[in-house]
Amino acid sequence: MRTVALMGATGSIGTQTLDVLRRERDTLELVAISGSTRLEQLIDIAREFHVTQLCVSNDSDAATVRDALGNVHVVVGDSGLDELSRNADVVVNAVLGFAGLPVTLATLEANHRLALANKESLIAAAPLVEQVRRRGSGEIVPIDSEHCALHQCLAGSPAQPGRPDVRRLLLTASGGPFRGYSAEQLAHVSKADALNHPTWSMGDKITIDSSTLMNKGLEVLEAAALFDVDVERIDVVVHPQSIVHSMVEYVDGSTLAQLSNPDMRLPIAYALGLPTRFAHGWGRLGFDEALTLSFEPPDVKLFPALNLAYDAGRRGGAAPAWLSAANEVAVDAFLHDRIRWNDIVSVVASVLDDYVDDPLVNLEALRDNDARARALARERIDRLSHE
Ligand code: NDP
Ligand code: MG
Numbered sequence: 235m236r237t238v239a240l241m242g243a244t245g246s247i248g249t250q251t252l253d254v255l256r257r258e259r260d261t262l263e264l265v266a267i268s269g270s271t272r273l274e275q276l277i278d279i280a281r282e283f284h285v286t287q288l289c290v291s292n293d294s295d296a297a298t299v300r301d302a303l304g305n306v307h308v309v310v311g312d313s314g315l316d317e318l319s320r321n322a323d324v325v326v327n328a329v330l331g332f333a334g335l336p337v338t339l340a341t342l343e344a345n346h347r348l349a350l351a352n353k354e355s356l357i358a359a360a361p362l363v364e365q366v367r368r369r370g371s372g373e374i375v376p377i378d379s380e381h382c383a384l385h386q387c388l389a390g391s392p393a394q395p396g397r398p399d400v401r402r403l404l405l406t407a408s409g410g411p412f413r414g415y416s417a418e419q420l421a422h423v424s425k426a427d428a429l430n431h432p433t434w435s436m437g438d439k440i441t442i443d444s445s446t447l448m449n450k451g452l453e454v455l456e457a458a459a460l461f462d463v464d465v466e467r468i469d470v471v472v473h474p475q476s477i478v479h480s481m482v483e484y485v486d487g488s489t490l491a492q493l494s495n496p497d498m499r500l501p502i503a504y505a506l507g508l509p510t511r512f513a514h515g516w517g518r519l520g521f522d523e524a525l526t527l528s529f530e531p532p533d534v535k536l537f538p539a540l541n542l543a544y545d546a547g548r549r550g551g552a553a554p555a556w557l558s559a560a561n562e563v564a565v566d567a568f569l570h571d572r573i574r575w576n577d578i579v580s581v582v583a584s585v586l587d588d589y590v591d592d593p594l595v596n597l598e599a600l601r602d603n604d605a606r607a608r609a610l611a612r613e614r615i616d617r618l619s620h621e
Contacts, residue, residue, distance in 0.1 A: 242328030342372035383479035451543025
């Protein structure tokens with residue numbers, strides 16, 4: 235029996251992870267969960283799976299959970315996430331944004347498997363995560379569908395430093411809801427339009443990131459951090475059907491791809507089961523009807539987020555942390571109707587203009603950089619909302 239901690243149990247990835255766990259009650263045991271605002275849902279999950287270790291955001295929520303569940307261990311905040319992430323064989327990090335950082339670091343420090351959906355913590359802390367990975371035996375198995383595809387396509391290749399056998403990684407992108415829009419159309423898109431993703435149903439933040447292509451930019455940085463390939467050898471290709479989840483081109487001319495219908499339960503099950511493949515068949519392709527796959531280059535002029543991410547990747551150090559922090563603040567402002575869709579990436583670009591190289595030597599430096607980028611983003615947003 236493999237024990238599992240599910241951090242961010244109440245969200246989109248969290249809920250789909252529970253679907254996998256329901257099918258694997260004989261092989262996977264859920265021992266710890268976390269949530270933030272959806273307390274009722276968290277309590278229901280604890281009841282259904284008999285979970286006795288829970289993490290919530292504050293003391294008053296902890297009291298509510300103890301009242302509802304009786305004899306359980308309830309911990310709070312960053313230190314709580316840190317504690318529970320050390321207590322399971324596999325830890326799913328499905329927390330949203332930079333708040334997932336304690337989960338990423340503690341799981342790897344405890345030498346366990348990190349089943350990683352939370353890309354923001356890896357992107358922001360890449361140099362620190364690399365140090366922890368080199369010191370111990372913790373492993374990352376990505377849940378993000380593109381990176382799970384790359385993990386599978388790289389499985390037969392020796393992980394030599396710098397991956398000399400790989401010519402490039404090809405990340406596929408659906409193109410989001412605004413693929414093919416003109417600049418004029420993009421100037422007038424609404425929140426409802428941006429939340430209407432053509433192929434995936436996900437949490438609000440990543441859905442907005444998909445509409446700006448910032449999600450793909452973040453994924454370029456995520457792939458560089460996961461697979462030891464620099465951003466110059468990572469390309470993005472738009473593939474509207476979301477069937478090919480990504481590809482590896484080897485130096486001999488072979489390109490390997492992973493295909494399935496879009497269903498996040500497939501990469502979640504892969505990350506929980508490896509080396510076992512569970513016989514669930516989520517996302518399986520029938521090939522009993524005509525299937526056309528198309529590929530096209532992304533429009534980097536209309537979607538400048540992609541080049542911002544490449545620039546941040548080339549600069550390294552704390553630049554990706556600034557990009558991701560500024561983006562989190564800008565997306566939140568957009569979701570609260572404070573700025574327009576077009577402003578999201580402009581805010582991030584303007585924050586990055588102020589970035590001064592910082593090699594990111596420790597956690598304190600990371601938290602400091604994160605706070606500075608957020609403060610600058612808030613300042614730019616205040617200015618925009620008063621225009
Ligand atoms: P959701 O917003 O649906 O869920 C986020 C989870 O994190 C919820 O459990 C939420 O708790 C919790 N949470 C939010 N803020 C905090 C906080 N400050 N402290 C502690 N916990 C918090 O997001 P998704 O499931 O869509 O995404 C989660 C991560 O997975 C993201 O990093 C995303 O980029 C990544 N990802 C998601 C995919 C998807 O298909 N959804 C695909 C690939 C990657 P509560 O709800 O109780 O407030
Ligand atoms: Mg993805």
